[in-house]
Amino acid sequence: MAAVTATGPRELRIAVIGAGMSGILSVIELRKAGHSDVTVFEKADRVGGTWRENTYPGLSCDVPSHLYQYSFALDAEWSRRFSPGPEIFDYFERVARDHDVMRSIRFGEEVTRAEFAGGRWHLETSTGHRDTFDVVIAATGVLHRPRYPVIAGLDDFAGAMFHSARWDHDVTIDGARVGIVGTGSTAVQIVSAIVDRVDHLTLFQRTAQWIMPQPNPAYTDEEKAAYRSDPGRMAELHRSLADAFGLFANAIVDASSPGIKMIEDACLANLEDNVHDPELRERLRPTYRAACKRLIISGDFYGAIQRPNAELVTSAIELAEPSGVRTADGVLHELDVLVLATGFEADAFMRPMRLVGRDGWTLDDEWAQRPNAYLSISIPDFPNFFMLNGPNGPVGNFSLIEVAELQFAYVLQLVEMLRDGTCREISATRAAMDAHEAARTEAAKTTIWVTGCNSWYLDDRGVPAAWPWTFARFREVMSAPVLDAYELVG
Numbered sequence: 001m002a003a004v005t006a007t008g009p010r011e012l013r014i015a016v017i018g019a020g021m022s023g024i025l026s027v028i029e030l031r032k033a034g035h036s037d038v039t040v041f042e043k044a045d046r047v048g049g050t051w052r053e054n055t056y057p058g059l060s061c062d063v064p065s066h067l068y069q070y071s072f073a074l075d076a077e078w079s080r081r082f083s084p085g086p087e088i089f090d091y092f093e094r095v096a097r098d099h100d101v102m103r104s105i106r107f108g109e110e111v112t113r114a115e116f117a118g119g120r121w122h123l124e125t126s127t128g129h130r131d132t133f134d135v136v137i138a139a140t141g142v143l144h145r146p147r148y149p150v151i152a153g154l155d156d157f158a159g160a161m162f163h164s165a166r167w168d169h170d171v172t173i174d175g176a177r178v179g180i181v182g183t184g185s186t187a188v189q190i191v192s193a194i195v196d197r198v199d200h201l202t203l204f205q206r207t208a209q210w211i212m213p214q215p216n217p218a219y220t221d222e223e224k225a226a227y228r229s230d231p232g233r234m235a236e237l238h239r240s241l242a243d244a245f246g247l248f249a250n251a252i253v254d255a256s257s258p259g260i261k262m263i264e265d266a267c268l269a270n271l272e273d274n275v276h277d278p279e280l281r282e283r284l285r286p287t288y289r290a291a292c293k294r295l296i297i298s299g300d301f302y303g304a305i306q307r308p309n310a311e312l313v314t315s316a317i318e319l320a321e322p323s324g325v326r327t328a329d330g331v332l333h334e335l336d337v338l339v340l341a342t343g344f345e346a347d348a349f350m351r352p353m354r355l356v357g358r359d360g361w362t363l364d365d366e367w368a369q370r371p372n373a374y375l376s377i378s379i380p381d382f383p384n385f386f387m388l389n390g391p392n393g394p395v396g397n398f399s400l401i402e403v404a405e406l407q408f409a410y411v412l413q414l415v416e417m418l419r420d421g422t423c424r425e426i427s428a429t430r431a432a433m434d435a436h437e438a439a440r441t442e443a444a445k446t447t448i449w450v451t452g453c454n455s456w457y458l459d460d461r462g463v464p465a466a467w468p469w470t471f472a473r474f475r476e477v478m479s480a481p482v483l484d485a486y487e488l489v490g
């Protein structure tokens with residue numbers, strides 16, 4: 001920690017970029033901590049981020065709803081164990097309204113540039129608006145920028161075509177011949193939801209996926225009433241689910257753990273017991289270990305893909321033609337609708353926003369190789385700038401809300417040092433970031449993610465861009481900043 005001169009307390013002007021789950025959380029927690037000058041910039045016209053943009057049939061959370069919610073806004077009304085997307089979107093909008101977050105949001109304003117000069121951040125937005133802030137919190141999301149596949153002739157396809165995160169609800173899928181590219185969580189949810197509505201469903205699979213079977217029961221009126229009348233019971237459920245998912249998180253960072261073995265056994269039994277045609281079963285059998293890619297949670301995918309009108313295509317896509325998609329085996333799959341469930345640019349983070357730190361050092365300079373940040377939160381030479389769900393943070397089958405809450409509590413402690421006058425500028429030192437990165441890449445070697453699959457977790461070196469330690473360690477590290485890791489400027 002560099003020596004600093006105490007400067008006395010001051011009121012901070014704080015900008016939050018993004019009004020998704022993390023941005024809403026930021027405003028609520030900042031206000032609780034007594035910060036009144038908070039402005040949120042949201043490029044869209046509503047809150048909700050992921051849950052505003054993804055409206056495809058079958059969308060639901062894949063961690064239980066009683067965990068995938070803020071710890072300070074527990075909801076007794078969740079309809080199912082894994083509630084549908086529109087319900088989750090309503091939840092975020094309601095929490096934002098109930099906590100009076102909306103008045104702080106400037107909708108329709110994308111932050112296009114932010115520069116640190118004269119000890120403050122100067123922001124510019126897509127509308128030409130300019131403003132100056134002491135602190136910036138980037139809550140811009142991870143799975144935000146759709147990734148489109150490179151398929152020859154895609155523009156020639158004469159039917160309707162869209163990315164799953166841009167679902168076109170004007171297109172009729174009922175009775176149509178629908179093709180889906182991709183086999184991630186989204187594709188699996190879509191297949192299960194639409195197979196009984198379409199005339200023919202073609203799933204183009206490049207990589208088979210392990211599927212963890214999970215029923216999705218509805219909560220009864222009695223259960224909801226019990227949660228309503230006893231919030232303590234809900235809090236207990238939230239806590240016990242967090243513990244259970246903590247165990248899962250611990251299992252995936254140790255490829256030889258008994259926990260991973262249990263996951264593998266459950267996925268294998270699901271495949272063996274529930275896919276009846278041996279030839280189809282082999283085509284659905286992954287060639288890598290369960291949880292190496294993000295584990296897919298579904299109680300109905302295998303049933304759906306075995307419907308008479310469903311077809312699993314494993315021959316590689318060669319090109320798109322006006323009437324459909326042709327695969328390497330020469331077959332033309334005629335389609336009315338083509339859905340690209342091909343995921344997101346998971347390393348885009350805040351970009352294309354232009355970010356300029358101290359002395360003209362830009363984010364493009366800093367991230368020329370790949371995104372990195374000390375503990376996913378702070379970047380050297382970008383003082384008073386903090387990220388939620390930034391690069392290399394915990395990813396996996398657990399609640400990113402819990403992750404964001406823990407990260408925010410940590411960020412708030414740094415912000416407090418700016419407010420109470422301990423320092424005027426704070427950012428991680430390069431030495432701390434490099435040491436963290438070296439330890440992280442070393443620890444990643446024993447995780448399940450590096451056991452022989454290709455996934456969006458892996459960076460250009462094949463190193464998982466993720467937190468490779470236990471969730472308990474994440475909680476502990478987030479509980480209080482180690483100030484030696486920071487450069488404090490008086």
Ligand SMILES: Cc1cc2nc3c(=O)[nH]c(=O)nc-3n(C[C@H](O)[C@H](O)[C@H](O)COP(=O)(O)OP(=O)(O)OC[C@H]3O[C@@H](n4cnc5c(N)ncnc54)[C@H](O)[C@@H]3O)c2cc1C
Pocket residue numbers: 017018019020021022023041042043044047048049050051054060061062063068109110111112139140141142143144186350353388389398399400401
């Ligand atoms: C289909 C799908 C299902 C998922 N299911 C789960 C799940 O079950 N459990 C789980 O934990 N996570 C899940 N996730 C991850 C999910 O993204 C996070 O849980 C969470 O919603 C992220 O919230 P966020 O606020 O950090 O980011 P986002 O929801 O992506 O919100 C970011 C916001 O920032 C805005 N923004 C971005 N850049 C700018 C800019 N320059 N200027 C102004 N505004 C900007 C965006 O418009 C957006 O509103 C899922 C993701 C997807 C895509």
